[in-house]
Amino acid sequence: MSTPEQSRIRSLSQWRPRPGDLVLAGGTLAALFAAMVPLARVITLSWWVLAALVVAALVFATGVVMRGLRVPAVGVTVAEAVVWIAAVTALFFSGTAILLIIPTRSTVDAAMAAVQSALDDVQYGSAPLEPRVGLSVVIAALTGLLAIVFDHVVLTARMPLLASVGFIALSLAPSIAVPGDFDPAAFVLLAICILFLIRTDTQLRREQVDAGIPRRVPYITAAPADTRGGAPAPARSSTSAMAAGIGAIALVVALIITPLLPQPAARAGYGGATVSIDPSLRLGNDLRRPIDTAVLQVHTSGVSAPYLRVATLSDFSGADWQPDTGPASPVIRSSSFPKVDVDRGIALTKTTTRVDIINLTSRWLPVPYPVTAVANLGAEWAVMRDNRTIVGSVDTSAGQSYEITTQVPSPTSEQIRASSATIVNGAQAGSPLTASVPRSVPVDIAKLAHDVTSGAATDYDALLDLQNWFRGPDFTYSLLAPRAGGFDDSGVKSIEAFLQKKEGYCIHFASAFALMARLLGMHSRVVVGYLPGTASSQVGADPNLYTVMSSELHAWPEVFFQGIGWVPFDPTKGLGVPTAFAAAAAPGSPVTSGNAPTTSARTPTPIRNEAGNKLDVTNGNSAAAAAAAAAANPAPWIGAFLALLVAAGVPSVIGVLRRRRLLAAAREENAAAAWTYVQEAAIDVGLSVPAAESPRSFAGRLSAEHPVPLDSIGLLLAAIERASYGRGGLRGYWQGDAMPDAAASVRTALLASVPARTRWRAVLLPRSLFVRPGSVYAGASGSSGAAAAR
Incomplete structure (x- = not known):
C-alpha cells in the first residue's frame, strides 16, 4: 500500500494542464488589463498597476495548476481565493501577517483602514486621483477578485462571450464616472483580446470534437470532411469570419456612431429633470441647451451677489486643464478652514451668504471665495483646504441650504499695483501646477502675451491689459463658432484656434487668459462655477436675494498676488463683471469683492447670463441663436x-x-x-x-x-x-x-x-x-x- 505522501508525489508528478488552459488564462489576464486601461483617466498611473498585475497573475496561475490536478471547480475557486488573500497580504500588510502571507487581526484592521482611506479619496477627491496606499490596496484587491470571477466564467464555464460583457462594462465605468474623449487605441486593444478569447475557445472546442472527447454531444461542431466518409478537411474559417464580423460591427458603433451621441454623463447645465455639475471645462453642450432653469437662490449681506465657485483647475501640464485634487477635511471641524493670510494694511471684508439649492444634484457645492466658515452642512461634506472648495461623499446637494462666511481681501489699486504676481527665483507661493506650461504651446502665444502687455508698468496693469484686450472689439462671444470651427474644449490647440479666430465663449477666454498669464511668469488657474445671478425686479422684493439660472454656468481665471492671494479676472466679452480696484483717494468708488470681479468707472456692467438673448456680439450671433441651432441639429x-x-x-x-x-x-x-x-x-x-x-x-x-x-x-x-x-x-x-x-x-x-x-x-x-x-x-x-x- 502506498502512503499518503507517495500518493501526493504521484499526483503531482502526473500533473498536466488541460488543453488550452494556459492560453485562455493568459488571454483573460490580457483582456482584464485591457479593460482597465480607461482607469488611467481616473487614477494616476503608479505602482498600483504592478501590484494589480501580480495579484491577478497569481490567481490565474493557481487556476491553471488546480485544473491540471483535476480539482473540482469549487475547489479551484477556493484555492484562488486563498492565493488572492495571501498575495494582497504579502504585498501590502506583510508587517502584520504571520510568515508574510497569513493575515492576523491586525492585518484585518489595517485593511479596513486602507479601505476607509480609499473611500475618502473617492468621495472627496477629483479625477485624476493620486494613488495613495489605501486606493492602491483596493484596486489590487478588486483586480484579484475580478480575476477569480473571470477565471470561473472563461475557464470553468467556458463562456468567453459572457465574460466579454463584463470586460466591456468594466472599461466603460471610468468613462461614465469621468467623461472624456473616446480612446480608440484602448477600444481596439480590448476588442483584440475579446476576439482572441472567443476564437481560442471555439478552436479548442473544435479540436475536442475532432478527438471525440467527450462522447456526449459537443458544444461546437467539427470541420467537415472533403469526401463522404473520408478524412476531415482543414477547419474552415467560419469562426474567424464570425469574429471579424463582430469586430467590424463593434468598430462601426465605436468610431462612427458613438461620436454622434451626447456625452454619457450629465454635465453642468441641463441634465434632464435636474441640473448636475461636472468640474471640467467641457461646458459647450450645456451652454447650448435650449432649456434654462433656476438652480440656486443666493442671499448675501454684501453690496452685490458673489461669483459662486465649484472647482478650480490648476494642472495644465497635458492636453486639458484638470480639476484640482488633494486632502479634504469635514466642514464640521473648525480647523478645516485655514486663515486668510494677507499683508498688513490689506482690508478684509466679512460677508455672509446663504445658498439655497433649488434644482441641482452635485457632489460639489457652489460657494463664494474665500470660505472661512460653513453652517448647516453635515459630516458628509468636506472642504479641500488648498482651494476652499466643498465636496460631498454622494450627490446630495438637492435641497441643501447652507450659510457661508467669507473674508474677502479688498486691496486698493495702489496696494495691488505694489504687489507682485511674477515668480521670482521660485520664491512665489503656490503649487508648481499653477505655473506649469505644456511644451506643445506655440511660441506665437507667448509673443502675443508680451505684445499685448508691453506697455504695462506693473503685473496688475499687465493683467488689466489682457482683460481689456479680450473684452475689446477684436473678439466676439459665440457659442457656435468653436463648435463650427472644430474646437470646443480648453486644450492647447483650442486656445491657439481661439486666438486666431477670436471667437469663443467663457472656457476659451478663461483658459487663454490663464495660459498667457503663465507665459508672463505668473501663477494662474481656472475656476468653474456660476455667475452671481439676477435680483428680483418685483416691487417690494428683497434686494439682496438673487436667482442663479443653469445658463449662468461660467468659467473665469485667477492670478496669485503676493500678500493678497488669488485675484479673479473675467476676460469673457459681454459677460460677467471685469476686475478693477478703486484708488485709495476715491472712497466712493467700488472695489472688488475678492471672490468675483467687479466694475470700474471705465467699464460698464454687462448682462451676466451666458446663454441669454442679450449678448455683446459684433457679428449678430446670440447664444439664443446658437441654442436654437444646436436644438435643430438632428445628428445626435x-x-x-x-x-x-x-x-x-x-x-x-x-x-x-x-x-x-x-x-x-x-x-x-x-x-x-x-x-x-x-x-x-x-x-x-x-x-x-x-x-x-x-x-x-x-x-x-x-x-x-x-x-x-x-x-x-x-x-x-x-x-x-x-x-x-x-x-x-x-x-x-x-x-x-x-x-x-x-x-x-x-x-x-x-x-x-x-x-x-x-x-x-x-x-x-x-x-x-x-x-x-x-x-x-x-x-x-x-x-x-x-x-x-x-
Whole structure:
C-alpha cells in the first residue's frame, strides 16, 4: 500500500494542464488589463498597476495548476481565493501577517483602514486621483477578485462571450464616472483580446470534437470532411469570419456612431429633470441647451451677489486643464478652514451668504471665495483646504441650504499695483501646477502675451491689459463658432484656434487668459462655477436675494498676488463683471469683492447670463441663436437611434451567423452540428438542456411536450446516436440536406409553440449566445416542457 505522501508525489508528478488552459488564462489576464486601461483617466498611473498585475497573475496561475490536478471547480475557486488573500497580504500588510502571507487581526484592521482611506479619496477627491496606499490596496484587491470571477466564467464555464460583457462594462465605468474623449487605441486593444478569447475557445472546442472527447454531444461542431466518409478537411474559417464580423460591427458603433451621441454623463447645465455639475471645462453642450432653469437662490449681506465657485483647475501640464485634487477635511471641524493670510494694511471684508439649492444634484457645492466658515452642512461634506472648495461623499446637494462666511481681501489699486504676481527665483507661493506650461504651446502665444502687455508698468496693469484686450472689439462671444470651427474644449490647440479666430465663449477666454498669464511668469488657474445671478425686479422684493439660472454656468481665471492671494479676472466679452480696484483717494468708488470681479468707472456692467438673448456680439450671433441651432441639429438624435438599432440587432445577427454555420456543417455530414442547432433552439425558447440528459431522453421530452415533427426529431436522434456511439465517430453518416432541413423544422416548431414575446426574445436576443448546451447554466432553466409552451 502506498502512503499518503507517495500518493501526493504521484499526483503531482502526473500533473498536466488541460488543453488550452494556459492560453485562455493568459488571454483573460490580457483582456482584464485591457479593460482597465480607461482607469488611467481616473487614477494616476503608479505602482498600483504592478501590484494589480501580480495579484491577478497569481490567481490565474493557481487556476491553471488546480485544473491540471483535476480539482473540482469549487475547489479551484477556493484555492484562488486563498492565493488572492495571501498575495494582497504579502504585498501590502506583510508587517502584520504571520510568515508574510497569513493575515492576523491586525492585518484585518489595517485593511479596513486602507479601505476607509480609499473611500475618502473617492468621495472627496477629483479625477485624476493620486494613488495613495489605501486606493492602491483596493484596486489590487478588486483586480484579484475580478480575476477569480473571470477565471470561473472563461475557464470553468467556458463562456468567453459572457465574460466579454463584463470586460466591456468594466472599461466603460471610468468613462461614465469621468467623461472624456473616446480612446480608440484602448477600444481596439480590448476588442483584440475579446476576439482572441472567443476564437481560442471555439478552436479548442473544435479540436475536442475532432478527438471525440467527450462522447456526449459537443458544444461546437467539427470541420467537415472533403469526401463522404473520408478524412476531415482543414477547419474552415467560419469562426474567424464570425469574429471579424463582430469586430467590424463593434468598430462601426465605436468610431462612427458613438461620436454622434451626447456625452454619457450629465454635465453642468441641463441634465434632464435636474441640473448636475461636472468640474471640467467641457461646458459647450450645456451652454447650448435650449432649456434654462433656476438652480440656486443666493442671499448675501454684501453690496452685490458673489461669483459662486465649484472647482478650480490648476494642472495644465497635458492636453486639458484638470480639476484640482488633494486632502479634504469635514466642514464640521473648525480647523478645516485655514486663515486668510494677507499683508498688513490689506482690508478684509466679512460677508455672509446663504445658498439655497433649488434644482441641482452635485457632489460639489457652489460657494463664494474665500470660505472661512460653513453652517448647516453635515459630516458628509468636506472642504479641500488648498482651494476652499466643498465636496460631498454622494450627490446630495438637492435641497441643501447652507450659510457661508467669507473674508474677502479688498486691496486698493495702489496696494495691488505694489504687489507682485511674477515668480521670482521660485520664491512665489503656490503649487508648481499653477505655473506649469505644456511644451506643445506655440511660441506665437507667448509673443502675443508680451505684445499685448508691453506697455504695462506693473503685473496688475499687465493683467488689466489682457482683460481689456479680450473684452475689446477684436473678439466676439459665440457659442457656435468653436463648435463650427472644430474646437470646443480648453486644450492647447483650442486656445491657439481661439486666438486666431477670436471667437469663443467663457472656457476659451478663461483658459487663454490663464495660459498667457503663465507665459508672463505668473501663477494662474481656472475656476468653474456660476455667475452671481439676477435680483428680483418685483416691487417690494428683497434686494439682496438673487436667482442663479443653469445658463449662468461660467468659467473665469485667477492670478496669485503676493500678500493678497488669488485675484479673479473675467476676460469673457459681454459677460460677467471685469476686475478693477478703486484708488485709495476715491472712497466712493467700488472695489472688488475678492471672490468675483467687479466694475470700474471705465467699464460698464454687462448682462451676466451666458446663454441669454442679450449678448455683446459684433457679428449678430446670440447664444439664443446658437441654442436654437444646436436644438435643430438632428445628428445626435439620429446617431442615438442608429446606435439603438445596431445594439438591438447585433445579438440577432450573431445568432443568424451561428445557425448558418451549424447548418452548413450539418450539410457536410456533421450530425453533432445539427443536434447542437436543436439544443440551442431549445435554450432560446427557455428550455433546459442539462448535461446529464441523454439525446434520446431530450428528444422524447421535446416530442412529448411540444408539437415538433416526429420524423425530423427521429432522424436527428438516430444520426447523433450513431455519430456518438458508432465506429465512424461524428461523421460518416451523410444524409445530404435531410439533417439541416430536419433541424430547421424542429426549430421552427419550437418557436411556433411558445408565446409571441418569448419568440421575439429568442430571435432578437438568443439565450444560446451566452448559455451553452450542457453547461451548468443550461441545466438551471426554470422553463421546460409544457410550461414553456404556455
